[in-house]
Structures are given as C-alpha cells and as structure tokens.
Amino acid sequence: MTSLSSVTDVAHHLARLLGARPSGLFSDFDGTLSPVAPTPDSAEAAPGVSETLRQLASRVSLAGIVTGRGVDDVMRRVAVPDLLYVGNHGLEWFENNEHHVHPAGLEAEGGLPEALREIEHRLEAHVSLEGVIFENKRYSGSIHYRLTTEPGKTGDVLEPIVQEIASEYGFWVSDGKMVMELRPGASVNKGSAVRRIVTDRQLKSAVFLGDDVTDADAFVVLRELRQELGVQTCSVGVLTLDTDQRVIDNSDFLLDGVDDVVSMLLELVDLLPEVTDQEDPE
Template identity: 35%
Template sequence: MQTTDATPLWLARETVADRLAAAPGVVCCLDFDGTLAPIVDDPDAAAMPPGVRERLVALRDCESVRGAVVSGRELADLRERVGVGGIAYAGNHGIERRIDGGRSVAPDARLSADAVSRVCDRLGDRLAHVPGVAIEDKGLTATVHVRNVPDERVPEVGRVVGETVEEVMTTGDAALEIRDGKAIREIRPDVEWDKGRAVAQLAEEAPDGWLPLYVGDDVTDEDAFEALREHDGGLGVLVGERETAANYRIERQRDVVELLELVVDAQCE
C-alpha cells in the first residue's frame, strides 16, 4: 500500500474547497460506521446524527453530485440505517450494490454463501465461551466483532477464525479470505471485489471530469483510497490518524458534517 502523511483537512480547507468548486460534479462516496455514524459498542445501535443526514439529503438533491454509501454492512441493513433514497449503495464491501433501483452481486460471490454460513455456525459453537465476541452472518460475508472482547482473548479469537475458515475451505469448493478491520475480522469470498473496486466503478460511471471523493475511517477503506490514487485527481479523506493512502484526514467522526458542508457549498449553492 502506498502511504503518505495525510494532510489535516483544516490546513488545506481552501485548496479542497477550490477543487470541489472547480469540478463539474462530484461523486461523493462515504463509509458508514465511523464516518456517517459514530462507532458504538453495539453495531446494531449505529445511527447517523441528524446533521449528517440533512447534508446527505442536500447532496442527493443536487444535480451535480452523485452520492453513494459504501460499507462492509449487508446491503439491506445499510439501506435501512441510512434511509435516504436516490443515492447508490454498496454493501458487503462492494460485493452487492444497489444503483437506480437495481441490485447486483459480484460474480462468483454467491457461490461462497453456503461456506460463509458454515463458518458462522461453527464459530458460534467454538467462540461461545469468549466474553464479548459477536458473530454477524451477512449472507455473502461475515464479521466477527472483537470490540468488547478482553484484549488478552483477541488473539485466541483470531486463531479460531483462521482455523475454522481453513477447515471449511478444505471440505468444499468455495474460496474465502480473512481481512482485518477496526476491532473486527472479516470473512469474505475470495473474489476481486472490495471498496476500492466499488468506488472506482462509481467514478467510471459518472460524467467526464467529475471529481471522485471517498471518506472512510477503517483499514478496509484503504482499498478505496488506493483506487482514488490511481484515478487522476481523486480525493481520499481519512477519519482519524494512521498510515494511509488518503490525501487528507479529519480528526473525528463529528468533523464529517463539516466536510459534507464543503461539498454542499461547492456544488449545491
């Protein structure tokens, strides 16, 4: 991964605002957990603050902006939590998408659904004794949450996940992979689809010259930041601070509303 010292957005606010205003349009792609919604201990409790929702609706109503939410969450869950029509959604890290009312699934991903389900069933038994662990079967992918697991037990969870995935793959034809995120282990079909490919496709489908923007906080968002580095002039904004392929960073999730306001001011006024 090509990393940089991402520039704090407040230091480059005028530069970014000028680029947004100079573009004929913006493809505004946003992660959900940790970006549109604060990170919470219970993933089922995640919700967008009213100010974020208002600006997302404003972007949806702007003719020169195409909005999209790109998340590791299952598509149906993501759409229900965001609840804004007229924008694109990419769930399960882009494996399933809904654009203009039509749903599509990445080729070959469906073939792994049964294997993912078997992994979840076995992990439910094998990790039942570990306090705080949560296993989320998302149909095409699965997430093992370790945010509430004692630190000294997290390596045990990772070992059991790895052994179980390997075991399931040796007894079937499906190929799976494990990816790490913030306090999670993601189990996915081993197909060439991730947030980066989803964002790249959304950018390619936009009119010529439109500026792609991606905002995210998780390690899994680095795929999208990398994709924008390959796209001439794309902007990546990290929420938080770490080594990243993003161009800019903002410190906290609550700063996302100000970033969205920059896009609104540049394109919708």
C-alpha cells in the same frame, strides 16, 4: 498524510475538485458518518447526516455509500433514496430500485452460516464468548470482539481460528477495528467498487471518506486512477482512537472524527452549486 486538516480547508479543496464533472462523492458509514457503536445494531447516522447527504446528492453527479454493511441495513440507517448504495465491501449494489449481487456473494451465501458456527464453536473452547458478536451479512460475515473483557486476548485467539476455517470454506479474511471479516475469495473490495464506479460513469472527479483499513483500499485505487486516467481524486481519512496506519498513510487529508466530517460536509453543501441536467447529461 500525518497531520490533521482544518474542516474549512478540506471543504474548499473538495469544492474545487468536484467542479470537474461528472463528479462523485462517496463515503463509508461506520466511524465516518456514524460514531463507532458498541454493537452493529446500535449504530446510527450522526445528527444531520441524512439531510446533508440529501443536499449533496443534488450538488454532485453521483453520491454514494460504500460500506461493509449489507445494503438493506445501511439504507435503513441513512434513509436517503437518491444515493448509490454499495454494501458488503462491493458485493452488493443498489441504485434506482435495482439490487445486484456479485456472483461470488451468491456462492458464499450457502457456506457462510456454517463457517460462522464453526468459528464460534472453536473460539468457545479457548475464551469466553461474552461480548463476541457473530454477524451474518448474507454475503459476508463479521466477528466483533470490542465488547469482550479482554479484546486483545480474544483477537489473538480468534485470528488463527478464523484464518483456518476461512481457508477450509474458501473465504478471504480481512481485519478492522476489533472485528474480523469473512469474505468470498474473489478480489472484491471497496477499492474494486470505487474503480468500477469511476470508470463506468466516466467520472472526472471522485472523493472518498473513510476511517478503517478497508477504506484504505479505496484510497489506494483513487491514487491509481489519478495517475492512470487523470481523474481528480481525493481521499479523506477520519481519525479515531484506533485508526490503522494504512488509513493515515493513504489519505490526502485527515479529519478528527465524525463531528469534523459532518461539519465539513455542511460547509461543502454551501460551497457547491446544484447540478443541472444540462451540466451533467446522463
């Protein structure tokens, strides 16, 4: 997909697709439901998002947030209890007051602080740390450099340092919008999380919205599930100034930023009837 889609066209397509039940609607948070913020702590859900998600949760069999943030962090920002929350790119799950952590996440918890400290020490020898944010998300870590005076230079210096130290500690590295992530070596990502959700719940339809390269993992899996199991799926990419080409290439539709996402979800609320227990037996 390379061209922008209209909000109304996307909403109508998703409404038809989600008529196949059990149905699932899932979204990333940062850059999709929340404008990209200067720092992780300053991000907020866009106006109206929480209420819209609350209404959508009663119109699909399962609604959820799948994010790189920790579960506790994103739950505070979204504040909708009736959702599935998958955090740390699939390492954390929270639903019905039950919190589960992948074994790889528990193993990573001990070495992560030391790895981040070593990256910080090594980076400081080459560039200023002003504007660099080291984020320990307990089961994974992020190094943000959006606020540095020269993000391009900082990123170039940072990448080999992160790769080397990640290898020493058994972490896997992924990149995003002016951020590098340390994750456990296990093959856990948003794609594996979406596959688990769809297969465990035997969903007949599934939608994912996202804006960054980690969301493209989910887009790819949805296409695979469409081909392998006949699940009706749709991937909605969200364009920003620095959208990765992998997001564009693997999207079925493209929306222009968070405002378009919110508008589309509002239209979707009006198009979808509420799900009843008779329609969706658990």
